[in-house]
Amino acid sequence: MFPTPIQKASGPTRLAYQIALPIALVIWLFPLIGVAVTSLRPASDLAAGNYFGVPSSIAFENYAAVFRDSPIGWYILNSFKVTIPTVIGAVGLSCLTGFALAVYGFRANLWVFFAFVAGNFIPFQILMVPVRDLTLKAGLYDSTLGLVLFHVAFQTGFCTLFMRNFIKGMPFALIESARVEGVSEWQIFRHIVLPLMRPAIAALSVLVFTFVWNDYFWATVLVQGQHAMPVTAGLYALNGQWVAAWHLVSAGSIVAALPPVLMFFLMQRHFIAGLTLGATKG
Amino acid sequence: MAEVSLSNVKKDFGAISIIKGIDLEIKDGEFCVFVGPSGCGKSTLLRMIAGLEDITQGALRIGGRDMTKIGPSDRGVAMVFQSYALYPHMTVAENIGFGLRMTGHDKAEIAKRTTAAAKMLQLEPLLDRKPGQLSGGQRQRVAIGRAIVRNPEVFLFDEPLSNLDASLRVQMRGEISRLHQDLGATMIYVTHDQVEAMTMADKIVVLSAGRIEQVGSPLELYHRPKNLFVAGFIGSPKMNFIPVEARPHNGGIEVTLPGGTLLQLAGTLAAAGKMTLGLRPEHATATGAGDAVLPTKVQLAEHLGSETLFFVSLADGSEIAVKADGLAPQRPGGAMQIGFPARACHLFDAAGNAVLNGDLTR
Amino acid sequence: MPTNSQPAGFWKRNQMKIAPYVFLAPGALMFLIYVLIPIVQSIWISFQDWDGLGPKTWVGLANYVELLDDDTFYVALKNNLLWLGLYLLAIPMGLAAALFLNQNVWGIRLYKSLFFFPFVISQVVVGLMFTWFYAPDFGLFSQAIKWLTGSEVAILADERYVTYGIIAAGLWPQTAYCMILYLTGLNNLNAEQIEAARMDNARGWRLLRHVILPQLAPATFIAMVVTVIGALRSFDLVSIMTAGGPYGSSQVLSYFMYEQALSEYGYRMGYGAAIAVVLFLIMMVFITLFIVRMIAQERNR
Ligand SMILES: Nc1ncnc2c1ncn2[C@@H]1O[C@H](COP(=O)(O)OP(=O)(O)OP(=O)(O)O)[C@@H](O)[C@H]1O
Numbered sequence: 036m037f038p039t040p041i042q043k044a045s046g047p048t049r050l051a052y053q054i055a056l057p058i059a060l061v062i063w064l065f066p067l068i069g070v071a072v073t074s075l076r077p078a079s080d081l082a083a084g085n086y087f088g089v090p091s092s093i094a095f096e097n098y099a100a101v102f103r104d105s106p107i108g109w110y111i112l113n114s115f116k117v118t119i120p121t122v123i124g125a126v127g128l129s130c131l132t133g134f135a136l137a138v139y140g141f142r143a144n145l146w147v148f149f150a151f152v153a154g155n156f157i158p159f160q161i162l163m164v165p166v167r168d169l170t171l172k173a174g175l176y177d178s179t180l181g182l183v184l185f186h187v188a189f190q191t192g193f194c195t196l197f198m199r200n201f202i203k204g205m206p207f208a209l210i211e212s213a214r215v216e217g218v219s220e221w222q223i224f225r226h227i228v229l230p231l232m233r234p235a236i237a238a239l240s241v242l243v244f245t246f247v248w249n250d251y252f253w254a255t256v257l258v259q260g261q262h263a264m265p266v267t268a269g270l271y272a273l274n275g276q277w278v279a280a281w282h283l284v285s286a287g288s289i290v291a292a293l294p295p296v297l298m299f300f301l302m303q304r305h306f307i308a309g310l311t312l313g314a315t316k317g
Numbered sequence: 318m319a320e321v322s323l324s325n326v327k328k329d330f331g332a333i334s335i336i337k338g339i340d341l342e343i344k345d346g347e348f349c350v351f352v353g354p355s356g357c358g359k360s361t362l363l364r365m366i367a368g369l370e371d372i373t374q375g376a377l378r379i380g381g382r383d384m385t386k387i388g389p390s391d392r393g394v395a396m397v398f399q400s401y402a403l404y405p406h407m408t409v410a411e412n413i414g415f416g417l418r419m420t421g422h423d424k425a426e427i428a429k430r431t432t433a434a435a436k437m438l439q440l441e442p443l444l445d446r447k448p449g450q451l452s453g454g455q456r457q458r459v460a461i462g463r464a465i466v467r468n469p470e471v472f473l474f475d476e477p478l479s480n481l482d483a484s485l486r487v488q489m490r491g492e493i494s495r496l497h498q499d500l501g502a503t504m505i506y507v508t509h510d511q512v513e514a515m516t517m518a519d520k521i522v523v524l525s526a527g528r529i530e531q532v533g534s535p536l537e538l539y540h541r542p543k544n545l546f547v548a549g550f551i552g553s554p555k556m557n558f559i560p561v562e563a564r565p566h567n568g569g570i571e572v573t574l575p576g577g578t579l580l581q582l583a584g585t586l587a588a589a590g591k592m593t594l595g596l597r598p599e600h601a602t603a604t605g606a607g608d609a610v611l612p613t614k615v616q617l618a619e620h621l622g623s624e625t626l627f628f629v630s631l632a633d634g635s636e637i638a639v640k641a642d643g644l645a646p647q648r649p650g651g652a653m654q655i656g657f658p659a660r661a662c663h664l665f666d667a668a669g670n671a672v673l674n675g676d677l678t679r
Numbered sequence: 680m681p682t683n684s685q686p687a688g689f690w691k692r693n694q695m696k697i698a699p700y701v702f703l704a705p706g707a708l709m710f711l712i713y714v715l716i717p718i719v720q721s722i723w724i725s726f727q728d729w730d731g732l733g734p735k736t737w738v739g740l741a742n743y744v745e746l747l748d749d750d751t752f753y754v755a756l757k758n759n760l761l762w763l764g765l766y767l768l769a770i771p772m773g774l775a776a777a778l779f780l781n782q783n784v785w786g787i788r789l790y791k792s793l794f795f796f797p798f799v800i801s802q803v804v805v806g807l808m809f810t811w812f813y814a815p816d817f818g819l820f821s822q823a824i825k826w827l828t829g830s831e832v833a834i835l836a837d838e839r840y841v842t843y844g845i846i847a848a849g850l851w852p853q854t855a856y857c858m859i860l861y862l863t864g865l866n867n868l869n870a871e872q873i874e875a876a877r878m879d880n881a882r883g884w885r886l887l888r889h890v891i892l893p894q895l896a897p898a899t900f901i902a903m904v905v906t907v908i909g910a911l912r913s914f915d916l917v918s919i920m921t922a923g924g925p926y927g928s929s930q931v932l933s934y935f936m937y938e939q940a941l942s943e944y945g946y947r948m949g950y951g952a953a954i955a956v957v958l959f960l961i962m963m964v965f966i967t968l969f970i971v972r973m974i975a976q977e978r979n980r
């Protein structure tokens with residue numbers, strides 16, 4: 036354990052640590068707390084210059100107003116329409132590709148793998164013009180399906196890296212044993228490897244959900260109108276309309292941030308397992 | 318009928334040659350053990366028979382059929398892995414029945430065979446458990462059960478007992494031998510534990526660096542090792558090797574032991590020269606009785622209770638081991654007269670090949 | 680048991696050879712269509728003059744030549760380097776936060792989660808938060824500056840500070856990310872090695888430097904990778920907080936490209952593609968380094 040456990044330190048040091056923890060947390064989350072408080076501040080407070088003090092009342096009506104006066108509910112629905120199919124598609128495809136790359140020693144194996152890995156790192160901008168063009172030509176511009184297809188393809192790169200390493204970590208004898216028993220390759224995938232991939236599938240689902248939910252760039256490139264716009268791009272558009280209406284912007288921000296935050300808290304273990312993939316092995 | 322026959326089988330990994338030409342006949346129903354030092358290619362050879370590794374060159378026949386290019390599932394073999402390779406998400410019953418289920422056997426048949434296998438291996442109370450809830454020995458039995466249900470003609474085992482503790486190993490050894498008698502199937506068994514090899518095998522194949530050094534029954538290998546490698550590998554404690562001068566003499570062989578003692582051996586020798594005399598520790602005496610008597614100095618004594626293993630140094634400083642009675646009085650630092658019968662001596666020429674085997678059974 | 684019907688037999692005999700390609704095909708195809716081919720197309724388009732609709736005209740290196748004469752390009756390039764350099768601060772800051780939180784006291788799990796919070800939030804929301812934070816008149820940060828120095832600064836409207844302001848916003852989630860990487864790394868330290876070092880009287884900084892950090896090297900590597908990528912991908916925050924302004928002073932290549940190709944400045948796809956290619960080449964340097972290291976690791980397996 037490093038640093039030395041605080042339990043071994045002297046009394047005052049321990050106390051200081053216990054006090055420092057919440058203070059550090061408040062400082063660290065200051066922007067967030069500020070926005071959260073503002074989202075509950077009545078408009079009159081802002082008009083009166085009460086930006087920092089205790090709100091004169093707790094204004095849940097800000098949230099009501101956001102949903103009533105703006106299409107944010109619709110945007111959120113769009114985000115779900117993009118995110119959930121992407122999670123299913125990308126995780127599903129990468130189970131297959133990860134299995135192929137982990138289990139078979141075909142000639143191009145490492146090269147295909149590195150292509151997937153390298154694809155993860157490239158700047159989106161190098162894809163922007165052709166992908167937009169492709170989406171337009173396919174008649175999918177300005178639709179959630181257009182976004183889904185791109186996200187599935189792109190996230191498959193990251194997910195493949197993850198799945199492949201995960202399957203490599205399984206004992207290979209499981210697969211060989213099944214082969215000797217006369218089990219076909221597809222059955223091996225379906226009945227042996229897939230059930231054992233559950234933790235990886237959970238981790239990736241949460242991660243991909245967060246990544247795709249939070250995507251802003253592609254939401255602006257592949258979507259123009261309200262009817263397919265995800266909440267990130269929608270929030271940006273609303274920000275333009277609500278000039279200086281910070282209580283509404285704040286409430287909208289909180290609403291937009293909520294689904295991934297909930298996801299994170301519900302599936303924290305899986306989330307962190309996904310993010311720190313490989314961070315501990317040499 | 319499931320005899321296994323390999324002819325000139327070779328395996329390369331890239332540019333490295335791992336199996337360098339194996340010719341071997343394993344008879345139907347035989348228990349054949351592959352032994353050899355770590356990395357000599359035992360597992361690789363077994364996996365080639367299973368179909369898990371391609372055969373680079375040569376031919377493999379099982380039950381008379383050419384299996385060289387056939388996939389593992391169609392060879393009629395079952396394999397038990399060192400790590401057991403149990404499917405962690407399936408119960409014992411599901412593990413045992415999985416292969417049958419996947420190959421389209423009907424439920425009743427699967428249940429029947431699973432129960433039979435479980436009964437044979439005393440797994441009945443455990444059928445609903447997952448592998449994680451089993452002890453090492455139980456897992457081992459499940460792995461064997463998974464092999465049994467398929468009624469294979471050939472069983473392949475890759476060091477199946479090496480993850481068990483010593484007493485369990487002895488027990489499982491017995492169970493596998495019994496299973497072999499009950500089923501009468503051909504079994505090929507890889508181990509580097511020579512006690513396993515000696516106790517279980519009908520036929521032992523000693524491998525070294527991808528080649529067969531010798532094939533034979535356990536006692537054949539013990540009494541008539543073809544070369545220094547086999548002589549040193551089979552038997553525990555290891556055979557002593559003593560450098561000697563040997564020459565033809567009076568229709569027999571005369572060797573000069575360290576310190577100048579002369580010893581007459583029966584046998585013939587073409588030419589004189591430096592050779593190696595092989596002597597098992599259990600064939601030397603600590604009492605000085607025998608055809609040759611050597612003065613030595615005790616360096617180390619390992620007291621095992623029933624017997625004592627002495628490590629003694631000869632006149633030229635070379636060390637040999639002597640197995641003596643547990644009550645032998647000698648102590649380290651003291652002198653000891655060792656003796657041994659000429660009948661027990663092996664003689665190996667400069668190339669390491671046996672010129673003479675001290676076969677005590679003759 | 681063996682089936683003799685021809686198709687099944689063929690499949691059975693060859694499934695080991697065919698199976699990998701069947702498993703690979705759907706994912707690889709998608710990746711090819713949406714990622715690999717577009718890279719090549721972008722490079723191709725960067726040699727064209729194209730408005731996205733009409734015919735393309737081959738202009739050779741003209742887009743690149745124009746780029747070399749474009750002042751905004753240099754501003755963006757300079758800012759990208761600034762991003763890269765300052766973003767790396769997330770690594771030591773994340774390590775410090777991880778060391779601070781790597782204790783076993785009541786409620787520490789919740790603290791760790793809350794510290795990690797910024798990473799989970801969309802960059803759009805982070806951008807809005809910091810815009811509010813920096814807002815002149817009522818932004819908390821501006822108020823603090825005013826209180827400290829007596830003079831007011833509008834961070835996002837000041838050419839001198841704007842990029843630093845955006846980078847600070849980016850560092851917030853990035854530090855959280857690095858922190859979680861290091862927390863996991865710290866969790867998996869080899870306890871015996873640390874105890875041995877403590878017996879040898881190593882403690883504090885020296886223990887960290889010579890025993891802990893080497894063990895954290897894998898975490899550091901991943902932190903480097905994600906931080907470098909994050910820095911070069913900095914699009915969302917720039918777009919949300921300033922749209923490159925004021926007067927293009929907070930431009931970065933990714934936003935500059937987007938602006939040239941898709942915004943009111945006109946649909947200059949060829950020129951945008953050329954900028955993207957430059958960004959891609961910069962990124963390629965790092966990708967190559969990462970991949971080389973990964974290959975070395977694969978070999979050592
Ligand atoms: N897939 C492979 N690629 C390259 N070399 C391999 C491969 N598999 C095995 N080898 C090499 O082949 C040699 C024989 O390996 P094998 O596993 O057959 O040894 P073994 O006799 O079973 O040893 P042990 O007793 O340690 O299990 C070793 O030197 C090993 O490094």
Ligand SMILES: [Mg+2]
Nearest residue numbers: 359360361476
């Ligand atoms: Mg082996």
